[in-house]
Amino acid sequence: CTVIFTRMATKDLHKPISILFCNLALSDLFTSFSGFWISMLFITNPDITIFGSKDMLAPYALYTMSILSTIYNLVSIGIERYLAVAESMRTRFRVARNHSIAAVLINWVLAFFLGSLPLMGWNCLRMEKNLSVLYSPFCVDYLIFIAIPNVVVAFIIPLFTYLRIIIILRKRKLKMKACGQATGTYKSAEIQVARTSIFIWLLALISYAPFFAGVIFDATNHQCHIDLYPGVYIFRNCTAMLITMNCLGNPIIYTLKAKTLGAKLKALKCLSTNRVRACTI
Secondary structure (H helix, E strand, O other), X not given: OHHHHHHHHOHHHOOHHHHHHHHHHHHHHHHHHHHHHHHHHHHHOHHHHHHOOHHHHHHHHHHHHHXXXXXXXXXXXXXXXXXXXXXXXXXXXXXXXXXXXXXHHHHHHHHHHHHOOOOOOOXXXXXXXXXXXXXXXXXXXXXXXXXXXXXHHHHHHHHHHHHHHXXXXXXXXXXXXXXXXXXHHHHHHHHHHHHHHHHHHHHHHHHHHHHHHHHHHXXXXXXXXXXXXXXXXXXXHHHHHHHHHHHHHHHHHHHHOOHHHHHHHHHHHOOOOOHXXXXXX
């Protein structure tokens, strides 16, 4: 909420990348909200989160939509950063605000469609066969259909884009060094991108790898719910906590580390005490 408020309140931050950052914060907000909804259902009626119920379809569907939207936004940010760096020396193509808005709309449409498939009938409410143990009443084949391609997208595309950015910056640094020009700016940018890329990968690995492992276990498991209680369900809750931690980590990595945003956030905090001074800043 802090990221969204700060982005919306500062007009000079309405850039293409800022639109993606704000939408990422919105996706994380929906993920946290749907996780809170599921937690409340677990507190009030734990059995429906273990044995499955029609009441779990809507919160699980919203949870899936928000997670997919977060993944697609992370991929879009990586692609935007790559295009901004790769095409910065050319005038034929520039990432514009309309491109970011189109990417946001496509991300939400795709996430909404894939996440709402269980609400449209792809669920196992009336079938004991192919029923997910961890995320009942979802079907195992639906979880595999959602998890495998999106895990590949979440890891492969950011890896390619950020590696390409580092390679481009290094090539430009070597060219400038050969011409006897200062390379401090490119060296600093290369270190910052490399550091951010490592943080992104570690956060994504820690957040989504256990969930993916849970889906694989779900697909190969042949035991009933009672035999797996409580160990497997504790593991499921831990994967949900890790995904929520990803929602907390994204603003830190992508936005709150930015010096410009930090300065604007401080300026907004000062509005109540010194409005003139804040506006000057």
